[in-house]
Amino acid sequence: MAQQSYLPLANHPVILERMAQILTAIAEHQRLTFDYQTGEIGDPVKKHVAQPETLFFDNAYFYVAMCREHQTKYLLYRLDRIVDITAVHAGDCHRKMNHYSLQDYRKQTYLLAMGDLTTFRFKCRINPQTALDRFPESKMIRQTGDNEVLIEARAYEDGAMLWLLGQGANIEVVSPTSFVPKFRANLVATLEQY
Structure with missing residues (x-):
């Protein structure tokens, strides 16, 4: 029944291929350079450099928690909005003491992990x-x-x-x-x- 009620996202990229790239980067502690399209109307595609920490599914989308260079705060990126991964770099092989906590995310988020x-x-x-x-x-x-x-x-x-x-x-x-x-x-x- 669940399979019959599934509706795929419109205009979705090749999610499985992108997911494989992200999972490899997480396992090998690599940083990625990627193009990202936000959900705001008219916003251009922007280039980001960040190291993925975890990939998870929530509220109909896959999300990647990543830490950008020189920042201590993790940012969430929707996997389907990563337009292209243009480069892979050696990352910081040492896990941060405050690594991303999916448990805290679940406790502090209702629908959107946006705002302060x-x-x-x-x-x-x-x-x-x-x-x-x-x-x-x-x-x-x-x-x-x-x-x-x-x-x-x-x-x-x-x-x-x-x-x-x-x-x-x-x-x-x-x-x-x-x-x-x-x-x-x-x-x-x-x-x-x-």
Whole structure:
């Protein structure tokens, strides 16, 4: 049944060939020079140099966690957006002490691993367990009303915002102060479209 319901991605590149190249680079601790197309409309293909750490499947796509030169933070690249691998270089054969943690990614991501990793609080007027399930390691801080609790969670802002916005008036973001205006601006922009 699962095979019957599978829909392939439109205009996809040769994923298996690209996957083999990435897996070889991971196993041999190599850096890659590759051309990458972001999902933004009109963005040109850009050249990147990075060392892949891991390849995984999540939310309908394969992702490659890579560390770029002179950076300590890992970036995620969608495998289907890697247009071409143009060069392979000897990489850093020493694993970083803070190597990429897929477990942390799963705990901190809902839908998108985009935006800043943020600890935020929101008033929740739906079943609190529903919200707690969406943000692993989140916690209820206190009851703030008859049918309302304050929840603290940690996630990437853009992915968290998708879920929070989907709850409508049942959710009220209260902190941090930098997150509240972004949330409000998104709601105003949506309202202006209608």
